[in-house]
Amino acid sequence: MIGFDVTGFILSWLVFFSIYSILSISLNLETGLTGMANFGKVAFYALGAYFTGYVSIEFFLRLHGLDYPIYSTDAIVALGKLSVEQPSLNLSVFLLTLVGSFLFAGVIGFLIMLPALRVGPAFFGITVLSFGEMLRIFLRHYKPVGATYGLVGIPHPLAWVGGTFSKDLGFALISLSLLAITYIYAQRITNSPLGRLLKAIRDDETATLYLGKNVPLVKGKVLFIGSGMAGVAGCLYAYYLGSITPNAFMPAVTFEVWAMMLLGGVGNNRGSILGAAIITFLDRSTAALNFLFPNLIIDPNFIRWMLVGVIIVVVLLFKPEGIIKEEYVWTPAWRLLEAKAEARRKAFKELIGRLIKRR
Amino acid sequence: MRPILEVKGVSKSFGGVRALDKVSLSIEKGSIVGLIGPNGSGKTTLFNVISGFYPPDEGEVYFEGMRIDGMNPNEIFRLGLVRSFQNPRLFQTMSVWENVLVVPKQRGESPLLAPFRSRWEAEEMKIGKRGKGLIGVFGLNGSERKRASDLSGGQMKLLESLRGMMEGGKLFLLDEPAAGVAPRLANEIFGFIKRLREERGLTFFIIEHRLEILMNYVDYVYVLHNGRLLAEGGPEEVVKERKVIDAYIGD
Numbered sequence: 075m076i077g078f079d080v081t082g083f084i085l086s087w088l089v090f091f092s093i094y095s096i097l098s099i100s101l102n103l104e105t106g107l108t109g110m111a112n113f114g115k116v117a118f119y120a121l122g123a124y125f126t127g128y129v130s131i132e133f134f135l136r137l138h139g140l141d142y143p144i145y146s147t148d149a150i151v152a153l154g155k156l157s158v159e160q161p162s163l164n165l166s167v168f169l170l171t172l173v174g175s176f177l178f179a180g181v182i183g184f185l186i187m188l189p190a191l192r193v194g195p196a197f198f199g200i201t202v203l204s205f206g207e208m209l210r211i212f213l214r215h216y217k218p219v220g221a222t223y224g225l226v227g228i229p230h231p232l233a234w235v236g237g238t239f240s241k242d243l244g245f246a247l248i249s250l251s252l253l254a255i256t257y258i259y260a261q262r263i264t265n266s267p268l269g270r271l272l273k274a275i276r277d278d279e280t281a282t283l284y285l286g287k288n289v290p291l292v293k294g295k296v297l298f299i300g301s302g303m304a305g306v307a308g309c310l311y312a313y314y315l316g317s318i319t320p321n322a323f324m325p326a327v328t329f330e331v332w333a334m335m336l337l338g339g340v341g342n343n344r345g346s347i348l349g350a351a352i353i354t355f356l357d358r359s360t361a362a363l364n365f366l367f368p369n370l371i372i373d374p375n376f377i378r379w380m381l382v383g384v385i386i387v388v389v390l391l392f393k394p395e396g397i398i399k400e401e402y403v404w405t406p407a408w409r410l411l412e413a414k415a416e417a418r419r420k421a422f423k424e425l426i427g428r429l430i431k432r433r
Numbered sequence: 434m435r436p437i438l439e440v441k442g443v444s445k446s447f448g449g450v451r452a453l454d455k456v457s458l459s460i461e462k463g464s465i466v467g468l469i470g471p472n473g474s475g476k477t478t479l480f481n482v483i484s485g486f487y488p489p490d491e492g493e494v495y496f497e498g499m500r501i502d503g504m505n506p507n508e509i510f511r512l513g514l515v516r517s518f519q520n521p522r523l524f525q526t527m528s529v530w531e532n533v534l535v536v537p538k539q540r541g542e543s544p545l546l547a548p549f550r551s552r553w554e555a556e557e558m559k560i561g562k563r564g565k566g567l568i569g570v571f572g573l574n575g576s577e578r579k580r581a582s583d584l585s586g587g588q589m590k591l592l593e594s595l596r597g598m599m600e601g602g603k604l605f606l607l608d609e610p611a612a613g614v615a616p617r618l619a620n621e622i623f624g625f626i627k628r629l630r631e632e633r634g635l636t637f638f639i640i641e642h643r644l645e646i647l648m649n650y651v652d653y654v655y656v657l658h659n660g661r662l663l664a665e666g667g668p669e670e671v672v673k674e675r676k677v678i679d680a681y682i683g684d
Contacts, residue, residue: 258548259548262547262548262550263544263547263548266541266548266550266553267534267535267539267542267547267557268541268542268543268544268547270527270531270534270535271535273526273527273531274524274527274535276526277523277524277525277526277527278522278523278524278525280522281518281523281524283506283507284484284506284507284510284515284516285507285510285535285536285596285597285600286507286508286510286511286536286538287507287538288505288507289507292542295544296544299544400526402527402528402530402531402578403527403531405541405557406550406554406557406558406561407530407534407557407558407560407564408530410558410561410565411530411565411577411578
């Protein structure tokens with residue numbers, strides 16, 4: 075048996091955990107809170123990844139005056155050399171693509187709302203599901219982004235750091251901090267008037283419209299943010315693996331994210347993160363199994379797809395609210411109710427105190 | 434003074450069915466007006482057209498002198514025209530308190546401002562205070578933490594009307610506010626409506642099936658039959674009219 079790299083395993087899990095947590099938080103925002111069944115999450119993940127891959131490769135090659143085709147061996151060799159030369163270039167391209175993939179995926183997410191509005195809420199899921207598949211098939215056949223080969227040699231933002239360990243650790247920290255930003259943002263808007271409005275749309279869209287809310291616009295904004303978050307996850311994924319292919323963005327990815335959200339608990343962000351932690355751990359473990367026992371009859375990679383299916387069914391049957399239950403939207407206005415209970419408690423204490431004194 | 438609501442020659446068809454046929458009516462500010470008619474006579478369709486759920490095929494609707502047909506429901510609500518539904522449409526998974534707070538438009542609903550509590554806290558507290566007051570008026574104290582789906586049928590109706598009043602409603606279209614409620618409670622609800630009219634000068638346009646209850650509270654009644662306005666007038670006159678009785682009992 076070959077030695078098993080425990081730190082490598084943990085670091086790789088941390089990166090995947092961050093990427094998938096961002097995805098499940100964004101899905102929870104759109105589906106868990108707003109009630110739009112987004113079966114096309116993977117499309118925006120792919121858009122972020124492809125934007126990052128394409129822009130960073132083009133940037134590195136064209137800036138150095140090289141005009142190799144994007145998937146040629148020359149280009150890959152050149153990228154390998156260039157990416158260790160100028161740390162500041164690596165980092166600024168990273169920032170550029172990070173913001174860019176948020177905006178790119180976000181704008182397309184917003185625009186998806188326009189056709190989806192016409193087909194009505196029930197068909198929204200089908201519309202985005204087919205959009206995701208169409209995008210994947212388009213990418214498979216579109217030469218400028220490498221068609222079936224995909225994009226190879228995406229310059230890692232920390233490629234200039236010596237040593238695999240510090241490079242991986244650095245990237246894990248970047249991913250975790252992006253997850254932290256996403257989580258804090260999602261958590262804050264969940265417990266705000268906006269979060270309340272989103273839940274109202276989920277519970278009864280027509281009634282919300284009759285209470286003066288511009289429901290389509292709110293949904294569009296949510297899709298912008300949710301898709302942008304998925305774009306950021308795609309950006310991290312592209313840099314982490316260094317190469318992306320269209321087949322990494324199968325619809326199954328969407329359902330894996332759905333399983334995370336359902337397992338952790340619909341409508342709460344902590345649950346989304348917990349679900350992502352559990353499922354990415356299973357995922358990384360099966361990948362490790364594959365490495366440790368190469369001669370198993372079943373490829374352990376397929377076990378995870380079975381697990382995802384089983385988890386979805388079991389959770390929906392026995393614990394439809396998930397591990398962590400959804401809570402009411404907490405805003406400072408709740409204190410107005412507490413103030414009254416507080417006053418009553420105080421009055422009661424005073425009364426008791428007076429009775430005791432009288433004795 | 435111009436009436437608060439004017440409906441002029443409104444028609445609406447669904448396929449071959451003419452649900453509304455050149456209906457015209459007007460409602461004075463501060464009045465309680467009933468809308469009656471047998472099942473399928475077009476009462477709810479009329480409400481849907483007035484509140485903007487669908488545009489009329491022909492005709493015009495004016496609210497406070499402003500033409501509102503063709504506007505979206507959310508825009509019409511902002512003008513002060515509130516409607517309730519036959520089956521209360523509450524936000525079922527949310528608490529009573531959130532159901533109340535969600536109504537007013539506020540800055541904290543913007544995705545850019547929502548994460549920063551200090552930017553919307555003052556506005557939220559103001560809304561909370563108004564909500565607390567109205568909860569008292571509607572007698573829902575102590576139920577704030579309950580899930581809306583756990584309320585009784587009558588309380589749900591009350592909560593729905595309360596929601597409508599959270600943001601400056603002037604005219605209320607109530608679709609059977611006392612449906613499925615015991616007669617005693619139904620009288621209470623109508624008494625409450627009357628009190629709101631007197632204390633706050635609000636206007637009500639009410640669909641109700643139980644004429645014996647409605648007649649005690651309304652100033653004026655419109656009768657719809659097969660999409661046409663069959664009769665109108667004070668409650669006593671209308672129920673005596675031969676054609677109204679015929680429409681209800683059948684020829």
